[in-house]
Amino acid sequence: MVIARPINLSVYNSVCVCVRGAITLTLSVCEWMYLFYTSDDFERHKSISFLFLFSIDKIRKSLRVWGKFVKVSPVTVIQMAYYTVPNKYGSQIPLQTEVRDKLSSLDVVWGNMFEGEDIDPQLVLEKETEFYRGAPPQWLNFYCAEKNHTPFVKRDIYTKITKLIQKKREINHSISSINLFHQPGSGGTTLAMQVLWDLRKKLRCAQVIDSTSDSKAIAQQVIHLFNARNSQNQNTVLLFVDNKETEENDGMQFNSLRENLIQNIKQSNISANAPVVIILNCLRKKNRTGKEKLMLCTMLSKEEQDNFNAKHTEVSQRHDRHKEFHGFNIMQGNFSQTYITEACEYLKPLKTKKRPRNAQILSFLALMNSYAPGSYLTETWCLEFLDKKNHISGRPTLEKQMGTFADLLVIYSTCSGGAKSQDRCIRMAHPMIADKCLWLLTDAGVTLSDTAINLLSHLCPQTVQPYLVKIIKQLLKKREKHLPKDEREEKLQKFSNLIQDIKEKENKSMCVGLFRHAAKTFPRDPFIPQALARFYYIELRDYEKAALWAKTAILREPNNSFIRDTLGQVYKNQLKSQNLPKLSKNILQIGTQAFKAFEEEAETAEKELEPGMQEDGVTNISTVFNYRGHFGYIQVANTIFYKLKNVKKEWSKVLRQETKSHSLIHSEKCGKYQSLLASLKQRIEEKLSFFETFLKYSKPKIDKSEPEYIWTDIVDCYEKFITKEQHFCRSFAGLLSTLSHITSVSDLEQITEQWREIHMNSQTESDAQNYILANIILSQKSANSEILRTVPELQDILQKLWERQNKNGSPEFYLLVLLLFWPDGVKKTGNTLDLKECVQYMRKSYERIYQKYLRFRYLVPLFFLGNGGGLQRLVHQTEFTSLLAEEHETAESEGLQRIEGEIRNHKVFALRGKDQIEVSPHNPASVYNTDLVSFYIGFTIRGPVAYNIRYVKKSAQFVDKHKRNIIQRAEKVDFIIDDLRPLIGTELNHHSSFNKQ
Incomplete structure (x- = not known):
């Protein structure tokens, strides 16, 4: 009989009773006593624990009134009234x-x-x-x-x-x-x-x-x-x-x-x-x-060691069995291996054949707690495993059945949210003890793979708790990060720690056997056959079996692009293999399979939606866009180019489409691949264009860039198929990248002149945009270049484009509008555009074109607003990367212009004279109050962003707010300004000078 939490604490003298976990009742004191007085449980349970709102004495008195006294044990937990x-x-x-x-x-x-x-x-x-x-x-x-x-x-x-x-x-x-x-x-x-x-x-x-x-x-x-x-x-x-x-x-x-x-x-x-x-x-x-x-x-530090020693004295005085307190003693002993060895000494010698079931449970827990610290088995599962014949009520306790092994284990119940768990948990006393037990087991001949397969053999996914299933899968497939020697960045291991150790301490065939057993145990899980496919092609170089298991993984989850990536990787590595016959047709045969696998992966990635967008219940959800299909395609193209060129040098001209010679294709018996070769360069250009924008406009995190090899392989592909310098200057994102790798002013002037000629002979918006951007880029390196156009001249070009496509432009078009038309707080007499509308159009355009690909990635600021005039007020982001990190939000920069702003309804507005333009906060968590603020302005491909948001001190807010209102009214009617100047005097002049900065 268990007394549980009250349903309604406002019902005085009521208690919620849960009988054998099945019936929930709310009873008054009298009803409660009658239930227990007449129930069979009353006679069997002479000691009852209560959870109630009223005092234990009141219960005892009431029970005596009913003529029967119950021995009530001390209360375990009494529910607080509030x-x-x-x-x-x-x-x-x-x-x-x-x-x-x-x-x-x-x-x-x-x-x-x-x-x-x-x-x-x-x-x-x-x-x-x-x-x-x-x-x-x-x-x-x-x-x-x-x-x-x-x-x-x-x-x-x-x-x-x-x-x-x-x-x-x-x-x-x-x-x-x-x-x-x-x-x-x-x-x-x-x-x-x-x-x-x-x-x-x-x-x-x-x-x-x-x-x-x-x-x-x-x-x-x-x-x-x-x-x-x-x-x-x-x-x-x-x-x-x-x-x-x-x-x-x-x-x-x-x-x-x-x-x-x-x-x-x-x-x-x-x-x-x-x-x-x-x-x-x-x-x-x-x-x-x-x-x-x-x-x-x-x-432990010296001070920590002293504190633990003092605590050890206190604990040993209060507990007779303190030598069994392994969790505490290991820490008090500064995690000494000597203590671990002594604690596990009595396990020797361990049986390897006909091991009792309690020894098998010990091996299960040692494996789990060594490779997944904190994991556990439930008491119910262990009791079922130890003795499946006897009914649970007739079994000895788990502690007794574990025998001497119980000394190294801890059995406990958990409490979450105030509720005690219904099933107790069992695990090793400490991960270091788990490591030692596992070492003793392997030393005695009980291998890691034996223990893992034995555990899998006793799992039934339909009846085992999902938590345990998840832990077992984690042991097999979770790849952890490590820092390779002489490298700066952490990398994922090729396989889980368990698989790595089985490979090194046993042999590779045992890894395969374990994977195959797990794939059979979990027939719907796609990640285990995926891991097995990776093991086949990475460790065994068996590409045929690797492809078979990769296809099995795809069959289990066809809508997951990350699962599909493995098949492409299998063919890509087979293509790179030295064992592949050095014949053109063999190279193109495997290359075609790799291209197809990566294309299918890319198509699947296009269909995946970000969380919260799923509607049909079938479409796969992916937090980030999977670009591995596009990148794999580029890697395969690089390998094909290299391998075919080594067969015959003429292949390089065919692949670049510098020649339409069909004689080579037919002489090499590659006629069936002619359509692939004819379209390859165009497909590669599409992939490279994707990566230009993808890598220029975003990165994984604010403090993390893409792995170095990605950019290396992309540049390699440019040089093989297209010529890097030419293509980098043919797109908007490519032009932005020139600031990173072209430092010569003469080269930038040549690029700008080329785009001027293209613009003069073209009517396309993209050519006009590229010409404007070329001027901005040149101004970053040479502010006094003779070929630079003035801001009004460039604004005229944008003004004409705005009239044609103000609602349907690209994010790049709106970016240029913001860069060149961003107000400086001074009343305009020339070109003006509605920047409020521009920001709205830009966000919609971004959502339409780039949101799918850049979701959950950090958008890189392309320019900041500086203190200069003309094009010189635009500052490239490389100059101010320190402003981007959260811990540098108090940083000052003399080169940037600090903007007045205001926060209303958790939105940030830039205030420039009478203009109020909504901007996105770089750190949304810094927007928490309705107030006046100041910040730096940066521009991403999604729109203007406020960096280093600071709240204006209260003492200045009243003056600033009313000063701004007066100035805004004055700007509406020119003659009022003259009347107001004597009244507000220096305040007005000060505000005007601030806006001119």
């Missing part, structure tokens, strides 16, 4: 049931958590023992440690984190984040929970229960927690996100959460002077690269 959270002033405010019910994705650390509750001392001892043995901490652990004045040992990094949180609270951003990297077993999760517990009375602290769950739901609940009670009581949420299953956060899940938080802040119209949420993002990382700002390692 929970509290702090407001921004530090006062605790209560929350009603309906508010708490909306926070199902969050485990909130309430301000009054456990306070005033009658907690069973035995439960406290049990939870403390579990934790010291190696179980994850529970909030009850922190409460009891604080109450009993026996606090947790704080690692040195604790102070850094708390100071950083305080610093983030002072920054004018609605959303901030802190990345905490931690090595497995170093106590990273405990540290993060300690921070939340200690700040629960200052901030609204919560942990995301499942970091892989819907980020939209999480974001809504975070905003709900921030707004809880009313707008006057808003307070910052400190959100702990524990990425248990990833070593490195590639940003997709985190960026999705951030985007959804920003959207919810806008929708809720939140205007606050403090951050809405600070995200404490915990990431497991096995090896340190030196780039991590905060990383908790498996090594």
